[in-house]
Amino acid sequence: MDIKFESIEGRSFEYRVTMIAFAALAITGLISTFYIINKGLWVTGMYSRVPWGLQIVMAVYYIGLSAGSLVISGLYGVFGKLEYKPFARIAVYLAMLFLIAGLLSILTDQGRMDRVFIQPFVHFNLQSMFSINPILYIGHILICVVYLWALFTERKKLTTVVATLAFGWAFCVHSGTGAIFGFGARMLYESPLLPASFVAAAMASGTALMIIMIVGLFKLTNRRLDDELIVWLGRFLAICVIVVLYFIAVENSYRAYVIELRHAAVYYLFGGIHSLLFWIGLILIGLVIPIVILFRKKTGKSVKWIVLASSLVIFGVLCERYVIVIPGLTHPPEIFPGMEITHSAIEEGIASYSISFLEVLQALGVFGVIGFMFGWGLRYMKLLPTEARALHPCPESTSRKKL
């Protein structure tokens, strides 16, 4: 199976407009970040009771997308599924970009950004998940670079070795990210299941992202894409989504069952706007509806429906990230068990948090940076295959012919 890769010309009006839009977003994000640095983090709306906000939610989300899309590249690199070779380069490149997005989100959230490039490396603390993770992230980016190089130069043996390393590393990366929360002292964070649950959500969102990117790119550039390839990815996505649902069910059942955590579980499940995001955004839109779409015989084989299900999963996992990070902070640690704090100089009890406009601008800025880098990559690197054929396509399979 001889697969040729090529770059896009990038002279169309649509390409230029898209690149300008990404650049504009990136510049807006940069300006808002400078404003925040200048004024102090208080302008983001965060405060001592809720010290993490949208940037951390987005960082965790991006890192998940990265780890998930790298797993898709492993279908060819590790498991030798030759029909998925056409997507391997895009998957690795996207994995690298999303990890950069995660790191940018974390970087722009620090109180003293100027110290981030030196202190964590000079005063490394192996006991801290926040110390271990940057090593995993930087390793992940380096592995992606070598992986891309192996794919571009068609080095089969090296590809297999690096792909395997990347596959294992991606698991560590997202387990490590989950451990930042799961190994924490907060009632709604602490869970040894969280790293595994994070990996499942990463695989679901990464697969969903790859489905959307592949179908979108092939359609926009008029390339042949056999439906069977997407239908198989859809089935894989369905399994990932069921695993995510299972982990969520176990975690919440545990909290609801254990008496000392029951109060926190009730707050999590029925305590405010985050509960709506949990039930409607995550469970209904993000998991149940996609499962129905992907398992129904008719819709599960339709690329359009699979793309819709993928979009819903991506939205659902974003909601999941929010309902992990924020309610864990707004729900207070119980300093005096069995007693209530009735008066204090600071806001005690359940805290409030709302996303600020500046945080949204920062998040869009990060998205603009990686969007621009992706567009640049498509133009200057041979990322896209000329076509993607199934090894045994059905005769009635509708395929687009490359113009």
Add this chain to the structure above:
Amino acid sequence: MDRRDFVKTAGGSILLAASSAYAFQFLTSSSASWMKLEVPSTGRKWGMVINLDRCQENCTACLDACRHENNVALSGDERWDIHWIRKVRIEGKIGSKTTEKSVILLCNHCDNPPCAQVCPVQATYKRDDGIVIIDHHRCIGCRYCMIACPYNARCFNFKDTEEWPNKERPRRSHGVAESCHLCAHRLDVGKMPACVEACQRVGAEALFVGDMNDPASNVSELITNNAVKRLKEDLGTAPKVHYIGL
């Protein structure tokens, strides 16, 4: 690649990565130990006793003294105010009896401080004399310590401030975590923390700081002779702030 090869390669890779991380830690820790701001070991272990029965509800002498001594400024909006020490009112019900108390909260200077464990740059660390302290020149402002503290004892300096009442101590700078350091600069020269001094000045004598390793110290005697409680002892953090009357 068959399944066996995959497991072998993946396992080997993870093993290699883990050993590299340990090697890195080993190499950096030796250099980090002499870079850290350590005080010479004095054999002391500072601890605190708060006698809530003697603490008067409307008195804020300790809070005010702390703000003045350490330049802990109020920002004008309670969401971003910094508190190294604060007073809360708690209410509990046992049967038909409702009890109310005013409690002083501050950093517990835990023997196993979760804040120091999670600090990615070792900016928060425990000194040999037991004081948990932040190196503000090293803190990157990630706020992970605030998440890890089970006592809500840490604040973040979200805003810059112009207030600088005590010119002998540095002005607070934005972008770093904040918490009580038991006035380590005063203890190091034989003075009591500002809050303790202020409490004694107003005659309440509710706050005591002393060497827990010395059986004859006021703190050791108070701990021995009274029913003292520590906050959330079950967590294993071993807080060094003890309460009488909680």
